[in-house]
Amino acid sequence: MQADIFTRRRNGGLLFFTLLTVLTTGSIVITRYDVLKGFTSIFRAFAWGAANFYPDAGAMTKLPDILLKLKETVLMSVASTTVAAIFAMFLALAGSSTTGLCSLSGIITRGVASIFRNIPLVAWAMVLMLAFSQSELTGYLALFFGSLGFLTRAFIETIDEVSNKPVEALQATGASYFQVVFQAVLPAGMPQLSSWLLFMVDTNIRDATLVGLLTGTGIGFSFDLYYKSMNFHAASLVVILIVITVIVVEMISNYVRRVIM
Structure with missing residues (x-):
């Protein structure tokens, strides 16, 4: 055999x-x-x-401007992810088999999440540029829609994995829908939900660089500007700062995950 x-x-x-x-x-x-x-x-x-491709003295003079763009990119990534997480939580509660209002809401929510999740971030940026041109809003919305689809799906699966015993116990005592959600579902799933949120923030900080290339915003635009003007020393400084930022954010994210899990 x-x-x-x-x-x-x-x-x-x-x-x-x-x-x-x-x-x-x-x-x-x-x-x-x-x-x-x-x-x-x-x-x-x-x-x-x-x-x-290495930073020189001339590139270091551009460090304040680069750091400002990097801060804008990080803040935009965090803002788009956190706002998307709020909307994703409402959609997940409506689409989960544990807390869903009906089977139709689950089908609709999962369908919306699949559509938003399967459209590439680059495609979102290109489509949104037709309506909002190259602006911070375009980059924000591209990250928001991509995060909304991913987090909705992840939150639904997390809520579905929550044990039904606390939910059934509260329902047996006559607890309302919101009491079940806030006293049984969310406390049990919060560590995993927070972990997904941190993962999405980490991912969006990386993706925001690519979005910036398309939308003309943030650190991605700075790299594109320096690279196309053949200022390779300044472009290398941008790359180094992006790598350092991603590593630091990932270290913080991993530490928080170890604490909450």
Whole structure:
């Protein structure tokens, strides 16, 4: 029996790698990609980066402006995520099988969450630019809609995982809907709900850089401006500050998760 399982796994692995090799080879042939030139270009790219992509004295003079844009990006990410979390909580309560008002509300809420969640953030930014042009509002709404879909789905699953015993006990005593929600559902699911919120803040700070490239706002716009003007030293300073910010935020987020979980 174990020999048959091992044989099936081995054959499945061989089939997978065979298909992967065929697809890779076919793609190289169709696109006429020069594999040797591609690999040698990697080393030249690192050499160019070491020679040009680093902060110098001139780039440090732009540090105050860059930090201001970075602060705007972080604040916009936090604001869009927290507001989206509030709306997502109401939608999740209406869409959860534990606290839902009816089966129709669950279907509608899950459908809305799926639509918002499956539209890429870049697509949201491009669509919203048609209505609001390049502005802070465009970036804020793009992050808001993306967060709303993800958090609604995550909150629904978290609420559904809450044990039904406290809910049934409160309902048996004649507790109202809001008493059940605030005294049984939310206290039990709050650690996981907070963890999802922190994860979304962390993700949005990273995505806000890309949104800024499209909407002409925040730290993403600063990088785009310096890079297109060939001020690579200032652009490298922007990248370094983004990396430091993401690492710091992730460390804070992980610490808070360990505390609340």
